[in-house]
Amino acid sequence: MDVTPRYLGGDSFLGRRDPRVLLLVPLLYLVAVAGVGDLRGVAFCALFAFVYYRAAGIPWREVRKNWIFVLGFTAILVVVNSILTDALTVTARSPELFTVPLTGSVVSMATLSYSLTIFIRYVTLAMVGFPVAFAVAPNDMGVAFARLGVPQRLAYAVDLTFRFIPSVAASVRETIDAQRIRGFEHKRKGNPLVRLKSLKPVVIPVTVNALVEAEDTANAMDLRGFGGGRRTWLRELSFGPADYLVVAGFLLLAAGMTAAEVLGFSEEVWIP
Amino acid sequence: MSATDTPRVLSSRIVVFSAVGAALYAVLGLVSFAIPGTQLVAVRPAFALVPFIGKRFGPIAGFFTGFVGNCMIDQLQGFGFLAFWNWSVAVGLVGAFSAVLGAKALRHSNEVARIALTAVGALVATAAGLLFVITDMFIQGISFETFLVGNYFPALISNGLAVVILVPVLDAVWEPLSRQAGR
Structure with a gap:
């Protein structure tokens, strides 16, 4: 059982960023994808997540098991909730494709589209979450x-x-x-x-x-007088231009997707 | 008072027990086993730590243990600490509620009654805290029936088992040690 935090992406673009950037981005990305029901909208967000993940430079062989678990668990969750049972509430109407034997669950294009949306949402959330685990030095977390x-x-x-x-x-x-x-x-x-x-x-x-x-x-x-006065930290953090750029990019994504949702562009399930 | 000033109730003892609780839950929480005949229902014995820490060390330590511990498990497994944020909040609430419900049991002098109250209090706290996963209806777009039958009841049954069996034992073992330490 190896649970010790691993610092795999230390030399990468994200590894050199202020650790606050890596904590803020998953939060902003969660806001961006939270209410998106349109497959095209979540696919657009996934592009950001993919580029961000690649910038962390995490070696595939080191996190292969983590990815197998994430993909397997998410796939089971989505298939059970949407294909095998009618758990997901898909309100959009589209022609029926087939009925699942035994459960009698009706699968339509809308069901498949929404299931894929949920799948991409969770997998991309994992993509922006990985750098927190592998590209932030564990002793930087507190500060x-x-x-x-x-x-x-x-x-x-x-x-x-x-x-x-x-x-x-x-x-x-x-x-x-x-x-x-x-x-x-x-x-x-x-x-x-x-x-x-x-x-x-x-x-x-x-x-x-x-x-x-x-x-x-x-x-x-x-x-040793812990809490006696205001605590200082040995490590000094400062935002550089690249840090501002990354945060601004995801801030724009979150604002744009929220606006699209409010205006009713991304909430509905997309039926190809 | 600035945003980074801390409330007086957060003593160094609470800070340390919160951190130890979260670390214990994160490490032991990776051990789980499925209930036969179900697909996604797993018993996580370490879940019992959350109401135990809550009851013994207060609502802040209980919430921290549940919330941060659950975030750490998701992070260690690869999902990222925010993927299932509502479940982390729910587990944190279990810890906070058990502090409130367990306070009465702590004052009971009869050992059998204290053990029974501890188990019941932890179970009620689990039932109440896990209700927060109703937010899955908005996050995942699932129906109320699915929340109840697919998420809430399986989680309550599996975690309830761990809580009823392990919390009274942990509490009974900690009681003499806590008296010895004068806490």
Whole structure:
């Protein structure tokens, strides 16, 4: 289990940007695609997402498993919700293409168009999300959130979360090994209740140990006067021309797509 | 008071326990298993950490653990921290609600009653917090029936199982340690 944040796109165009840019872009992109029901509209947004993702320079072989999971999960979600069942509320009328046996779900061109829209929306959201995971130095997270206006202590908590992840992961591995020596084996088949109970020997000690150690960390922070005054950060962040350009591009995209939605250009499902 | 000033209630202890809770949820949350006979319903044992942290360390720590922990899981899996933002808010709300509902259980001297109240409080908090995923109706364009049958109930059943089984155990184990620490 490798959960340690990986800094794969450090030398890329996005890796050299102010980390606040990489946190703001997914937010702006979410605003842009949130209410878009038109396949052409979301495809237009996808172009921005694709160029942005390529600018992160994340090596494919390093994130292949992540992409397989994202594409697989999203495909299942969309197929189950739209093709196999009538879960998606597609109001646009179009000729019926076929009926799914057993479920009786009617599939039309509008259903397929809207399903593809949802699929592209989630996949492109992952595209703009990947650089946050792989092109922002983990130790820049705290200062980036603080400089975005998040209260200093909450920003520090985000920073601490990233710092704790490797040690918690190591503690999980150690606990599993220690419990195996005592005869523990996680049940991989059978009743979910039994499987859930079988995880107690791992979840309980890992949690309690982490919390006991956290008491020490909190005491150490108090002794060093944490929160006594306004916190400063060693890392200085500053927006350069390229940073402004990237944010402005996505700001325009978000504003344009929102305006198109308000004016009724992108809300309706597109039927080819 | 400027935007970056912090409220006094956010002590260093809450900061640290929030961060540890989110890290624990992010790491242990990657372990999940599907319920046989369902397609997308998975039991995530680590979900129990959210109401537990909420009950023991307050609503800010509970919300932070659920929200940031869930964002981290989505990020580690590759979706990006905002793809399922409404689910992250829902899990955060579970932590915040369990702080409110669990406060009564903390004051109970009878151990059996405390355990029962802890389990019920965590389950109610889970049911209430997960209601926020009704926003999927607007985000994904799903119907109310699909929200209820396809999203809410499966999530409630799978997470409810984890909560009812693990939260009372975690709480019972933490109780003597918390007394020892004088908290």
